[in-house]
Amino acid sequence: MYRYDEFDHAFVSARVAQFRDQVQRRLSGEIAEDAFRPLRLMNGVYLQLHAYMLRVAIPYGTLNAKQMRMLAHIARKYDRGYGHFTTRQNIQYNWPKLSDTPDILTDLASVEMHAIQTSGNCIRNVTADHFAGAAADEAADPRPYAEILRQWSSVHPEFSFLPRKFKIAVTGSEHDRAAIQVHDIGLQLKKNDKGELGFAVWVGGGQGRTPLLAKKIRDFLPEEDLLSYTTAIVRVYNLHGRRDNKYKARIKILVHETGVEELTRQIEAEFVHLKDGELKLPDQDIAAITDYFAPPALPERAEGWANLAAWKKADEGFARWVQQNVHPHKNPDYASVTISLKPIGGIPGDATDSQMDLVADLAEEYAFDEIRISHEQNIIFPHVAIADLEPLYRALQPAGLGTANAGLITDIIACPGLDYCALANARSIPVAQELSTRFGSAERQAEIGELKIKISGCINACGHHHVGHIGLLGVEKKGAELYQITLGGSADENSSIGEIIGRGFEPEKVTDAVETVVDTYLAIRTDASERFIDTYRRVGPQPFKDALYGPSSKAA
Structure with missing residues (x-):
């Protein structure tokens, strides 16, 4: 992983000192809140419903054990003993005191972490495939480019x-695990017919009030032109993006209103002036950054496969965990492991200080000191020997980290909602907990198969409900919470925006409504191998509307 150089250390330390002075002046009354607000947001400090919130950057979701232990320390010393991992591969602390935030940032800087550009109208944390550098199906590791x-x-x-x-995501695989088509810029690493590395470039995706999928504007961009072309895109957006209406200010609106052909023309024209300039990436610079991400030396562990078969036969729970939470690795003696932060009935994405400390210990023991955070709010060990899967599982289980549900119906994405967020209309967390409990049995989850539920407490869509196979959006109607259901969303290489299926449901009825949707799917799928998303695309919304609202319903 990337290590800070002298410039990085000096820059981050100076930023912490600057913010410490700003906080002191705010607390003394020298700076009013209106003047302080842009200063704190530049350092990842939000004012939420009940308290300040600090969002810490985890660039492209990569960290090591030392950094994870620091996140645990911060949760223990400055918060209420937990942190919340987010869909941007970051972590949020919901209860820090403003007076403590400079000390938190100082502690973070000691392990090469910060909170810069986790808020504000800037380029946010660049995200990537959580299996980067390990996945058997990738063209190249996307993290050096991130x-x-x-x-x-x-x-x-x-x-x-x-x-x-402005949000950028990079994936190295044809199978998109970074949701690039719902980002302002999405980049897919690929090789051309000559074996040269480059990028397919997507522009103008996003969720929120106006969900739109990105448009591909380049099928192949040479890697040397990455910064030149990205600069051209952001420069055109900065020039023409709307500043009179924040609801229409994202690049997705510019693409929609200008048209992808005309916008591409403007980007290409700007690129002409940039492509052979100082932003052109020299091979040696690419190589220097890539060296930081060299995979660990993986010793041969051929005994793993024989052991694995015996372990699975002896323990059905372990066998389910391997089935759901273990992903193929480039090296056949190894695997990538998803550590679920979605225990049955738990809060999606939350991890306690003790759980984070355990993850750090286990990363050192079994995962070559590498940890990833996924945009699906789980923790990943990218390099684990097949021979170590069983002892790893045994260590995770007592801490509530061994849930075998990655990709299943209880692997729910949810924003903090009205329990924390001042923008929310409805609570996301209790709905996620009730759904997880309702569908929590291993047998029921296995019967249903792959099904992604995503929940947002407001139209800003921090829970990515637009791209959930089943999406839930909390809205307010006449002072009461209500939940709209969308169906058919997806955030992979076949991305789609979910359709609103009909009128909303009260909080006490929404779990029953989701169960009706699931039961309808089970009744009409062709066989057990047909996933929910495939069934929905085959039959459309009407069977689900009929089940929810009555035969031949036209509810909308």
Whole structure:
């Protein structure tokens, strides 16, 4: 993983000192809240419903055991003993005191972490495939390019005050695990016919009030042109993106209103002036960054497969965990492991200080000191020997980290909702907990198969409900909470925006409504191998509307 150089250390330390002075002046009354607000947001400090919230950057979701232990320490010392991992591969603390935030940032800086650009109208944390560098199906590790983009975009003088926040995601595989089509810029690493590495470029995706899928504007961009072309895109957006209406300020609206052909023309025209300039990436610079991400030396562990068969036969729970939470690795003696932060009935994405400490210990013992955070709010060990899966599982189980549900109906994405967020209309967490409990039996989950539920407490869609196979959006109607159901969303290489299926449901009825949707799917799928999303695309919304609202319902 990337290590700070002298510039990084000096820059982050200076930023902490600057913010410490700003906080002291705010607490003394020298700075009013209106003037302090943009200063705290530049350092990841939000004012939420009940308290301040601090969002810490985990670039492209990669960290090590030392950093995870620091996150645990912060949860224990400055918060209420837990942190919340987010859909941008970051972590949030919901209860820090404003007076403590400079000390928190100082502690973070000691392990090469910070909270810069986790808020504001700037380029946010660049995200990537959580199996990067390990996945058997990737063309190349996307993290070096995510790091190049991070270095380029950090306090970029031209792009620090964009019309609106800006998000970039990079994947290295044809199978998209980074949701690139719902980002402002999505990049897919690929090789051309000559074996040269480059990117397919997608622009203008996003969720929120107006969900839109990105448009592909380049099928192959040479890797040397990554920064030049990205600069051209953001420069055109910065020039023409709307600043008079924050609801229409994202690049997705610019793409929609200008048209993808005309916008591509403008980007290409800008690119002509940039492509052979100082932003062109030299091979040696790419190689230098790539060296930081060299995979660990993986010793041969051929005994793992014989052991695995015996362990699975002896323990049905372990066999289910391997089935759901273990992913193929480039090296056949190894695997990538998903550590679920979705225990049955639990709060999606939350981890206690003791759980984070345990993850750090186990990463050192079994995973070559590498940890990833997924945009689905889980923790990943990218390199685990097949021979170590059983002892790892045994260590995770007592801590509530061994749930075998990755990709299943209880692996729910949910935003903090009205329990924490001042923007929310409805609570996300209790709905997620009730759904998880209702569908929590291993047998029921196995019968249902792959099904992604995503819940947002407001239209800002921090829970990614638009791209859930089943999406739930909390709205307010006449002072009461109500939940809209969308069906058919997806965030992979076949991305789609879910359709609103009909009128909303009260909190006490929404779990029954989801169960009706699930039972309808089970009744009409062709066989057990047909996933929910495939069934929905085959039959459309009407059978589900009929089940929810009555035969031949036209509810909308």
